[in-house]
Amino acid sequence: MRPTLAFVTDRFNYFNDKIFGGELKPLTIRLSPARSFMGQLRHSHRRNPDGSVTHYDYRLTISTFYDQTEAELEDTIIHEMIHYYLNHNGVRDTSAHGQHFRAMMNRINKEHGRHITISNRRESQQLSADCARHSYVLCVSTLPDGQRGITVCARTRIFYLYVKLPRLYGVKVMQWFLSRDTFFNKYPKSVTPKIYKITESELTEHLREAVPLICDGKKIRVKK
Numbered sequence: 001m002r003p004t005l006a007f008v009t010d011r012f013n014y015f016n017d018k019i020f021g022g023e024l025k026p027l028t029i030r031l032s033p034a035r036s037f038m039g040q041l042r043h044s045h046r047r048n049p050d051g052s053v054t055h056y057d058y059r060l061t062i063s064t065f066y067d068q069t070e071a072e073l074e075d076t077i078i079h080e081m082i083h084y085y086l087n088h089n090g091v092r093d094t095s096a097h098g099q100h101f102r103a104m105m106n107r108i109n110k111e112h113g114r115h116i117t118i119s120n121r122r123e124s125q126q127l128s129a130d131c132a133r134h135s136y137v138l139c140v141s142t143l144p145d146g147q148r149g150i151t152v153c154a155r156t157r158i159f160y161l162y163v164k165l166p167r168l169y170g171v172k173v174m175q176w177f178l179s180r181d182t183f184f185n186k187y188p189k190s191v192t193p194k195i196y197k198i199t200e201s202e203l204t205e206h207l208r209e210a211v212p213l214i215c216d217g218k219k220i221r222v223k224k
């Protein structure tokens with residue numbers, strides 16, 4: 001079946017009551033013809049004066065591209081609801097589908113007879129969409145005056161930025177990272193060369209779990 005807004009909304013409310021104890025606040029629900037994901041949860045966030053972060057404006061999008069059975073669609077909706085639940089409760093997971101996600105998924109599968117996964121073929125599409133969503137390609141630069149800068153690079157513009165950033169800013173050193181830290185949400189994904197100043201301590205804190213990459217202008221890969 002192809003999902004309708006009425007169906008997704010109805011299922012969201014039903015599972016919210018049945019599985020999540022009614023804890024999930026209503027959110028914006030949308031349909032999309034996207035091929036790149038089955039379901040997607042997005043939200044905005046802002047940093048408060050006291051340093052805490054408020055997450056808000058959650059949007060659940062379900063793709064109409066795939067012809068799924070009703071049960072598969074429901075599993076997709078619940079999958080995204082787990083992301084919503086964890087994020088909304090400030091649970092920092094070990095990865096996009098880390099230990100907290102898996103624990104909750106396994107419990108729901110067991111208690112409610114569901115078949116939510118993160119690893120079968122259908123879900124691997126979802127997983128890669130999630131990874132794309134949750135991870136950032138970062139260029140960390142050292143400027144001529146020694147200050148540090150950051151560029152969150154649009155995936156399609158990495159090699160363009162590789163060439164342009166040094167030319168425009170006289171960058172001395174460029175380091176590349178893959179990060180899932182939500183701190184980087186607040187930076188726009190650059191398609192044109194732009195460097196944002198960042199302090200050394202912010203860098204240290206937020207690159208702690210980043211994966212170093214090697215970029216040579218033609219290829220970018222994980223540093224071994």
Ligand SMILES: [Zn+2]
Pocket residue numbers: 079083096097126127130
């Ligand atoms: Zn997911």
